[in-house]
Amino acid sequence: MRVLVFGKSGQVATELDKYDETTCLDRAAADLASPAACAEVVANCEADVIINAAAYTAVDDAESDEITATMVNATSVRMMAEAAAHRDIPFIHISTDYVFDGSGTDPWTTEDFPAPLGAYGRTKYKGEQGIVDAGGRYGILRTSWVFSAHGNNFVKTMLRLGGERDALSIVDDQIGGPTAAHDIASALMVMAQAYYEGMGPNGVYHFSGEPDASWADFATEIFDQSDLNVNITRIPSEKFPTPAPRPLNSRMDCETTRQTFGIYRPNWRDSLKIVLDELNADKG
Template structure:
């Protein structure tokens, strides 16, 4: 199956490039600030499916750059979905736990009421609404806490800081499932294939790593696997203020994804070991 990928340098896009039959479009080929151009690329493609792995992900910057975030995260995916629907092509889109307000301790289900806390979450939710309204074969995959051997992510940041420091303070009251980008890429490809065969599987799904942990405990595991001696002190979110408010509860109920596509939640600890091995080979 031939798949058109929007995104080339992001974490998931980098992993998608390893699959056979994919054509990846970077900013030079596909400018997401021009939704019409993205729509035209899908109208002309010879691909059998489309995956959008590109997004405006600067959560804090989005608070002061709402217009760009909305164009890239809401308007562009809406245009892509409309173009894919017009040609009956499966369209898979990566979304985020930030569409929820993050209260409580119960894992969020795909049909739970949304309530983003900031511009980033609102822009991603806008994209979800546009994709759903397009009426084609679609799969929205909400995920959380993405990490890999590439790009900017928590695991790489901890490795960099841990190499120079023997103690760090890390937020411990935000809970979620770290998710290897490689597993997200594989899930997207599997969803695209399934949607081509069965449009009834269209919908919104969740996918995150297991077990759910705090950022502080995630950091402890990173240091343990990397053999770095770093003391981690738990702090509350209030002690680390940021321009954009973060959800405290990023737990995702992924059972619908398993039922529809046979995709199980990955053990992020194994994914972390693979990332560390890749970094050591580099």
């Protein structure tokens, strides 16, 4: 199985690049700000499956630069999916919990209708719609709260701040499933194999770590596993305003993913230990 991955330096793409079956494209080879060029890559590739792990993920910046975010997260994705459909190549795409408005407390199912709160969520949902409209074979994997030993993420931010301060205020009313990039990459490769074998049904799927937690819960576990003595004050989102609104409820029902692909929700505490071990090894 030959898997072409759009993205190389992002958190999930970095993990996908570790698989023998994958060829990962950096921005020089495929810039999602150039939709036609990305579609041409698909039109001329020799892949059995395509995974799009590239995106405009600067949630706050998207509020003032929705044009670029739309180009990367929607226009390019649609054109890539159309080119893949023309060649009957399965197209697997990573999406986000931000397509939902975060209301209520029930886990979001794949049947729930998206209603994004901000520009990032809007552009990601437009990308999903473009894939469906392309009419080819596809799988959309929505995930949340991605962390890894690479790039910028909550774990690395907490480790930096925890090394500088003995007290932090952390949001406690946003609830979701922290998800390690290596777990997402593993899930994507299971899906890719299923589509390669002709057994992957078109659809939207959810995947996140368990148990669901708040950012304050997540931070507490990071500090506990890292032996950092940091006093956490749990605060509501209104005490930590950001340019882009965050969904309060990012719980996701992942049962369809389990039933379809046999992919279970990973325990994020176990995955966190792996990431921390990797970060410590890098320091050594």
